[in-house]
Every structure is written in structure tokens, then in C-alpha cells.
Amino acid sequence: MSIKRIIKDAICVMLLIGAIMLNSACASASEQGFTTKVNDDGTLTITEYSGDLSDLVIPDTINGTKVSAIADKAFLGSNIKTLTIPESITSIGGQAFAYSVNLENVSVLAMNISYGSEVFRGDDKLSKVSFKQGSTTEAYFKDSTVTKAFIGPYLTSDSLSIKVNETAAIPVEQATGDVTYTSSDESVAKIDGGKVLGVSDGAADITVTTAEGAVTFKVTVTGLKMTPEFGKVTVGYAKLFKLSVPDGDEDKVVWSSSDESVATVSDGLVTGVKVGNVNIFAEYAGKQYTAVASIVENSVTLPSYNTNAKKYKRGTMGYSTVTKTATGYKVTGHFINGTKNKVASIKNITFKIMVNGKVVASKKVKTLKVNAKGKSTKAISITFAKSNTKSEVDLTAAGASKVSVTSTGGKFYYTKTKTITKTVTKEVKKK
Numbered sequence: 392m393s394i395k396r397i398i399k400d401a402i403c404v405m406l407l408i409g410a411i412m413l414n415s416a417c418a419s420a421s422e423q424g425f426t427t428k429v430n431d432d433g434t435l436t437i438t439e440y441s442g443d444l445s446d447l448v449i450p451d452t453i454n455g456t457k458v459s460a461i462a463d464k465a466f467l468g469s470n471i472k473t474l475t476i477p478e479s480i481t482s483i484g485g486q487a488f489a490y491s492v493n494l495e496n497v498s499v500l501a502m503n504i505s506y507g508s509e510v511f512r513g514d515d516k517l518s519k520v521s522f523k524q525g526s527t528t529e530a531y532f533k534d535s536t537v538t539k540a541f542i543g544p545y546l547t548s549d550s551l552s553i554k555v556n557e558t559a560a561i562p563v564e565q566a567t568g569d570v571t572y573t574s575s576d577e578s579v580a581k582i583d584g585g586k587v588l589g590v591s592d593g594a595a596d597i598t599v600t601t602a603e604g605a606v607t608f609k610v611t612v613t614g615l616k617m618t619p620e621f622g623k624v625t626v627g628y629a630k631l632f633k634l635s636v637p638d639g640d641e642d643k644v645v646w647s648s649s650d651e652s653v654a655t656v657s658d659g660l661v662t663g664v665k666v667g668n669v670n671i672f673a674e675y676a677g678k679q680y681t682a683v684a685s686i687v688e689n690s691v692t693l694p695s696y697n698t699n700a701k702k703y704k705r706g707t708m709g710y711s712t713v714t715k716t717a718t719g720y721k722v723t724g725h726f727i728n729g730t731k732n733k734v735a736s737i738k739n740i741t742f743k744i745m746v747n748g749k750v751v752a753s754k755k756v757k758t759l760k761v762n763a764k765g766k767s768t769k770a771i772s773i774t775f776a777k778s779n780t781k782s783e784v785d786l787t788a789a790g791a792s793k794v795s796v797t798s799t800g801g802k803f804y805y806t807k808t809k810t811i812t813k814t815v816t817k818e819v820k821k822k
Contacts, residue, residue: 427453434459436482445472445493451479461487463507469494476501489513498542502526523604541565543603551587554614556637558586562608563599573598578676580610590637591615591676617673617682624654624663625689625787632659632682634673645674654684663687689715691786691794706734706761708771710796713744715786719775720744720752722796726761726771736760740801742773747793751784759801 424442427435434457437449447469451458458477463484469491475498476483485507488494494514499522511517519538524545541564548562561572561582572582579593587597589612598607615635624630634644646656649670655662656671663686671682692712710724722742728734736758743753752775761771786794 436460437465438462440466443470447471448475451477544601544606546606550609552611553589555589557589568602571600617680621683623685625785626663628785629660629662647672689786691791694791722773735804737801737803741799743797745795746789
């Protein structure tokens with residue numbers, strides 16, 4: 392046998408095999424009722440359906456080749472009653488299922504399909520269309536009598552706005568079977584106890600995934616803040632500052648002070664060191680939050696100048712401030728002289744400082760000079776020795792309404808002007 396004959400016979404055999412395979416593929420497709428053509432990308436387009444199934448599930452592959460499209464009028468006038476379109480389909484031609492007069496239900500598993508016109512024209516029995524959220528299917532069902540339903544999980548809202556430490560229901564329905572939840576940033580928002588939990592300020596995407604598909608919604612979280620945002624702290628005392636993190640995350644907050652010579656902070660407890668203002672920082676989930684602590688002296692301004700004042704025959708003792716010092720207390724105020732005889736001094740008068748109804752310090756002053764000219768007043772200042780005080784009292788925390796000064800006892804001396812150049816001092820007992 393010659394070489395040419397061998398080659399010729401081999402070519403014939405190959406052509407025969409190819410013809411057999413092609414006929415087999417066409418027969419296989421034909422047996423299912425589908426006529427197809429090969430697209431440029433190697434996928435198939437169904438060009439005609441000759442079957443008579445009433446419940447039709449279009450295959451996503453035929454003989455192992457992906458089906459990606461349905462041609463114009465491919466199922467025109469078919470006997471289909473229920474139709475399922477697979478995920479592989481990306482294009483449906485015009486009037487592809489038109490005048491399928493028995494067609495009642497359509498389920499579209501595919502996303503982002505390109506539709507021709509009048510795809511379901513004349514399908515008067517069509518009553519329900521189910522499709523995956525995000526597909527453009529529903530735009531082709533304008534009849535209000537057609538029920539539209541989602542296949543698999545779908546969003547009732549594509550966004551949420553919640554506050555830090557607040558929870559909200561997950562805006563997803565029909566998430567059944569094995570469900571997974573993924574947050575793009577769990578330091579901002581996460582799923583906790585079947586709900587969305589706000590963790591810190593920011594935005595995150597939550598994705599809900601099931602066997603039928605996945606949907607994603609955005610969560611915006613606001614409201615993480617310091618309490619107080621501005622707080623007064625007495626020197627030598629402490630006040631608790633808080634960051635509104637979720638319960639159980641308190642130990643994840645890192646605290647610091649901008650100037651530890653003014654105030655220190657530990658686990659949010661700010662301790663005043665000296666008078667001044669300082670920033671208190673709280674770092675959480677990669678973000679920093681700031682409050683201001685104003686460190687003040689242990690001093691209180693009394694609510695009314697005449698409150699708890701001691702009235703005398705020739706004047707009135709009034710108190711304006713009480714200050715806690717390292718050595719005790721300091722009381723400041725004025726003695727308001729009368730219009731006639733002017734008091735020069737008061738002897739053996741006792742002063743008491745009371746906080747929340749309890750005496751915290753007392754002092755007996757032998758001589759208190761209050762001399763003043765005319766109708767003017769004379770400032771007074773009484774300092775209590777530390778030995779005569781209870782040292783651990785925060786006047787600032789008590790507040791002005793809870794602090795008072797009283798004066799009892801005492802004899803006062805006044806001057807009576809007889810001439811411009813001569814004065815006479817006389818002792819008069821307190822009435």
C-alpha cells in the first residue's frame with residue numbers, strides 16, 4: 392500500500408468520525424427538543440425549541456457546552472406552563488417566549504440579562520415571576536396583576552444608619568439554609584446575635600450569602616463619643632470619662648493624656664494634678680476620640696453673696712467663695728458697714744464651713760478687721776489651719792448649693808466720728 396493511499400484512508404476515517412460526532416451532538420440536542428448554534432466565544436445559543444414539556448428547565452449546558460443565550464422567537468408558541476431560566480443565560484431575544492398561552496410561572500436564576508422586546512408578549516396566563524434581586528427582569532413585566540417574587544435572599548433595604556452600640560434587624564429576607572455573614576470592616580459593624588451591631592464610627596458593607604446567592608447592604612455607624620466631652624476635675628480628685636463602645640469592649644480602649652503634669656488617666660479615670668486644661672484621648676478600633684478635662688482648684692463660689700451671712704447691728708457679713716488649699720480652707724467675702732457708726736473690727740467670732748450639712752472646718756478668730764470708709768465694703772479673708780480641717784472634701788463636686796459658711800458669737804467695735812480729726816472706739820456687745 393502506497394503512502395498516498397494510507398494518508399487518504401486516514402483522512403476519510405477522520406472525516407467519518409467527525410461526522411458521526413456532529414450527528415451525535417445534533418441528535419442529543421434534538422432529543423431534548425433544542426436546536427442550537429455555536430457562538431463566537433464557543434458557547435451555545437438556543438435557536439428553537441420543539442419539545443412539548445409543560446414544566447421546562449432550560450439546561451445551562453448541552454453536551455458539556457455552556458448555554459449563554461436564547462434567540463429571537465426560540466420558544467414562540469410553546470406549550471410551556473412553568474419555566475426556569477438558568478444562571479448561564481446572559482441574553483434573551485425578542486418575543487423569545489411570546490404567545491406561550493399556557494405559561495403561568497417564570498423563575499429567572501440569571502443576573503444582568505440583556506432582553507429583547509416583548510419577550511413574553513401574549514402570555515396572558517403569566518401570573519408569577521420570580522427572579523434574583525439585582526436582575527433587570529421585573530422591568531419586562533408591566534402588568535400589575537403579575538406577582539413578582541425574589542429567588543433566594545433579597546434586600547428590604549440596601550442601607551442602614553445606626554448608632555454605636557445600637558443594633559438593627561438585618562434587612563434581608565429569604566436567607567435560608569446555610570447562611571454566612573461577612574463584614575467589610577468588623578471594627579465598624581458586625582453581625583451579633585442575629586442583628587447588625589454598630590461598633591464604631593464609619594461605614595461597612597455586610598454581605599449575606601446562601602446557596603441561592605448573595606446580597607450586600609451598607610451600614611453607616613455614628614455616635615461613638617466621649618462622655619463627658621468637656622468635664623471639670625478638681626485637683627487631687629478623679630472623674631470617670633467614658634467612650635461609648637459596645638458592652639464588653641471597654642478593655643480594648645487605650646487611654647492617654649496630652650499632659651500628665653496637668654492630669655493623668657487610667658481606664659478612663661482622670662485625676663487632676665494641677666490647674667489647667669488637658670486633652671484626654673481614647674483610641675479604639677484604630678480611631679482616636681478626644682475630650683477636654685478642665686482641672687480646677689478645689690473652690691466653690693457661693694450661690695448668693697448674703698447666703699448664710701451673719702447680720703450685725705452695724706453691718707452684714709457676706710461670703711463669696713470657699714477654697715480648699717493644701718493647708719486647709721480659705722474663705723473670702725465682705726463686711727458691709729452700716730450708714731451710721733462704722734464697725735472697725737469683730738473679736739472672738741467663730742466661722743464654720745459646712746458641706747452637705749456636715750461641718751468640715753471651724754475657726755475662732757480673735758480679731759477680724761473690717762474697717763471701711765463711708766458706704767464701701769472691706770474684703771475679708773479667713774484661712775483655716777490644716778489641723779482644724781477635714782482634708783478629703785471635694786467642694787467642686789459638692790457644688791455651691793451644698794456648701795455654706797456660718798459665723799456665730801463675737802463682739803464688735805465701731806468708730807463714731809465726732810470731728811473730722813478725732814474718732815472714739817467703743818466696745819459694744821452683740822445683741
